[in-house]
Amino acid sequence: MEEVFLPLIICGMLFVALPWIIFHYITKWKTAATLTTGDEALLEELYQVAKRLDSRMDTVERLVASDNPDFRPARLMHDRETDNQQLRELEGLLGKNERMSK
Structure with missing residues (x-):
């Protein structure tokens, strides 16, 4: 059972959480760069x-x-x-x- 959850959690973090964090900070950076x-x-x-x-x-x-x-x-x-x-x-x-x- 643990052998199934660990790869799912890793894939979820890799394909969902990581891009979410990256895009969040990209949008923050773009809005802060304007006057x-x-x-x-x-x-x-x-x-x-x-x-x-x-x-x-x-x-x-x-x-x-x-x-x-x-x-x-x-x-x-x-x-x-x-x-x-x-x-x-x-x-x-x-x-x-x-x-x-x-």
Whole structure:
């Protein structure tokens, strides 16, 4: 009698329990890999803050440069297209994401 139950239990664990556990954790992994709406909102807010801070730094550098002719800004040039390329790409991605969500 035990010779029958032991192979049945092993086969049940091998063909039912093991795939069940594997698929359970695969679905958990897939749902955890996505951004939630809260995460997206936080990223959008951080992006807006970074944009405002960049604008403020440009203003401060212009004011200091107008007061002191020997001032050399350590940052990149103000509103130069090559400096703002990554910002433009991010704005394009955000715009596309907003259009897709509507």
